[in-house]
Amino acid sequence: MTKALSPILARWRLLALLASATMLASAHAFQTFGGLEPCMLCLRQREVYWTALGLAAAFMALVRLPGGPRWREATCWVLGLVFLVGAGVAAYHAGAEWKFWPGPSACGGGAGFDADSLSAFLEGKEVNAVRCDEAAWVFAGLSMAGWNALISLVLLSLSVLAALRERTRR
Helix, strand or coil: CCCCCHHHHHCHHHHHHHHHHHHHHHHHHHHHCCCCCCCHHHHHHHHHHHHHHHHHHHHHHHCCCCCHHHHHHHHHHHHHHHHHHHHHHHHHHHHHHCCCCCCCCCCCCCCCCCHHHHHHHHCCCCCCCCCCCCCCCEECCEEHHHHHHHHHHHHHHHHHHHHHHHHHHC
16 A cells, blocks of 8 residues: 555545545536536435435444444445445446447436426426436536546545555554
């Protein structure tokens, strides 16, 4: 393990919380300021970060309780598992965007409503829901789902390194 990663791994639960909060803030910024409404799979990816954020906060408290340090390694593995799920959801979404496989049958079936769309829906007007199989934003050849898959893999890798670090500290 390199010395450069040591400070990151020593505070992994805090950094996992901050990374999750940053990813959620970025997604909401793209929605609020960029006008990119989320599809159903985008919202699923956010749920993973909400889960990681909540678990990281709980784990930060847990390891400070009496007897808590024995859970340090396990908490890193659990966060790694959450980020693995996130990478899987994001890769599935990116694959649907690239037409490698079909998206879910409910693709675009109601996710991504804003207040105006909801009002129009309630008035019986036609509403165009956001599709899961069309990338709304692409940078350097990757959609937001593709970037999210890569970021989730990095967070997974850091979780594994943090867990291995905790194992060697015993």
